[in-house]
Amino acid sequence: MLKAGAGALAFGGLAGCLSEPEGEAGDRTGYAAFFALWDWAEHVAGDEFSFENPVTTGEMGHGWEPDGDLAADIATTDAFIYLDTPEFSWAQDIAAQLETDYDDVAVIDGMDGLGSHLLPIDREVAAEPDYDYEFDPDSLEIGEFDVLDGRTGEVTAYWHVDHWHESIPDVPVGESVPIEGVFADPEGRVLPLGDDEQFQFDARLAEGAPEGVVEIESHGDHVELHGLEANRTLLVFELVHDGEVVWDTADEGMATDVVEELDDEEADEFVDPHVWVDPVLAQQVVDNIATGLGEVDPDNAELYEENAAAYTERLEAVDRQFEELVENASRDVAIFAGHDSYQYVEQRYGFELYTPVGISPDAAESFEDISGMVDLVEEYDIDTVLYDPFESPDPDEQLPSMVELLIEDSQVTDAEPLSPAEGTTHEWDEQDWGWVEQMEEVNLRSLRKALDVS
Incomplete structure (x- = not known):
């Protein structure tokens, strides 16, 4: 049942009284819940569908609430594309009502199949590596080894002497799960891990273990x-130095289950919804859109797949640009005066954006938040900060008040926009910029300045 108020999108007596969608190829219409989804739907659909974005130019899609007429408008179309997450509760309400009363309107969830990739709102923080200590690989002893679910930061298993306690998360078929390791010596010093660090974390199949069940990729x-x-x-986890395994868990393999799908209770409702900001996860969303449109219009299903594949190449190019940016950056820390919308990107590419508030766009920063940002500016010697243009009164012209305060009260001299692609500005709309253009022309340029890319 649809709630009253902001989510108060009751269809009322409209059920059964609305005209049927046109349904003819080229005349099909639909709605996408906000800018990024709308942009992707337009690229995938080509000339076969016309999609509407209900969010007004200059407004942020995340945190936006519609008026009472939108539900009725959507019910007269062929498709509704949304994200099935409580952070877009209004869209969940409409989707539920469409599925109940308007089964001729296709409901397409862009987040379908992303369950194992979703990050919690509050990820647990792992122990800080001892970067200043010089570990000797030849005499190294491991006192503790913990295995963490990379999505949550939660310790799910640990190695004790020569055997395992607990287990690692199930892996759905066709999806992937990031696994992190924390190694400490007998004195409790945590080893630094990474491609550019002294040690790397890897895994292999245990001797005689079934093959073809899971593919292992080390980062x-x-x-x-x-x-x-x-x-x-069964898996064996490894600690690697200079291409050689210096320690492993070969004494006992870790049982690893690949399942057709996760149980409902394994899904965490309170997850970060900002999957659309990540160019890799965006590829799955685009694929979901193509699949959904193909089910509505089977005659053009192949066309939608081809359009999605062509657009995915552009997303892959953005992914490569992020990787190159980080490789050439002098910093791995920046300040983002906005809500925490870049968590997926930060985790994927290995940099950190300090934000004054959490993932909600409605959260307001306090005096203590701003004071903390000033302290971070001094600690990291920052002169360029990032800001979300949609958190200012006029995204084309004005800076958010927090940025103005940072410029007044700290050594910050420059502020650059960082868009979560939840909306578009009048200026960007006039230039016909979509998701890719926002990333390439705005976000990557701003991040290069903030992270001192040479």
């Missing part, structure tokens, strides 16, 4: 487990 500081086939296999 230096974590491993990615890709589910290939529903089955159980």
